[in-house]
Amino acid sequence: MFERFTPEARQVVEGAQQEARELRHDRIGTEHLLLALLTRQGTTSSTLLGRHGVTRAAVVTGVSRFTGPALDAEALTAVGIDLDAVRSTVEAAFGPGALDGAGGRRTRTGHIPFTPRARKVLELSLREALALKSRRITDAHLLLGLLWEGEGLAAAVLHERGVDLLALRDEVRLAANS
Structure with a gap:
């Protein structure tokens, strides 16, 4: 499936692995894909997420709130x-x-596996690309897969930020089709 990814979409997947490392998580989840989408400035995804008030800092804060606070x-x-x-x-x-x-975990080196939800997002991004009659999977298709999955930590953080997932999905589909 990765052969269908544009170079930018591949960079998002690689970025998700880096995000997991930086947060010292042992799996790549939907939240790491969302963070990687936000890191790629000027892309369809980062632009549309920005219009909805979603920033990398806000997502990191939201992820921390859901995964538990550090020791006080x-x-x-x-x-x-x-x-x-x-x-x-x-x-x-x-x-x-x-x-x-x-x-108490050390930074993981080497390959970090995807959670089942993150793997589902990748699968759904392929389905979105096919539905939009695209031969390649772009960052917009990855965001569409993330929004379609709708139950992972990324969706929870977006919901907490007041993002209307269906409205954002419509905007991304429109942008991906043009």
């Missing part, structure tokens, strides 16, 4: 937990940097 050092100190003491004990047992990264 002050709150833990208030209940008698010293994070520095915990870090020292863990590093003494497991080595320096054992707690580095989100959730």
Whole structure:
């Protein structure tokens, strides 16, 4: 299927992997595809998302809200937990940097797998391209697949931002057809 992707669409998929790495996530989800679409300035997707008030910063904030907050050092100190003491004990047992990264996970190297929802978005982007009689899958088709999937973390963040997914989908289809 990737042979049908335009170079820009391939860059979005590669960008999604980078977004997952930067957020220290062990899977590429719909949220990473959305972030990668926003990173590609000047594309149909980033332009239309911008018109709906969707920015990369807002999506990162929304993703963080859904995936859980970072540890609040002050709150833990208030209940008698010293994070520095915990870090020292863990590093003494497991080595320096054992707690580095989100959730104590280290940054993943190499290939990061897609979640089932993200794979579904890629499949739906192919279906959108075929429905629009396009021989190639563009960034707009990826956004259409993301909107069609409609249940992943990306859709939840868009909904939280007040984006009308159906209206955005109509706009993207119109732009992709021209």
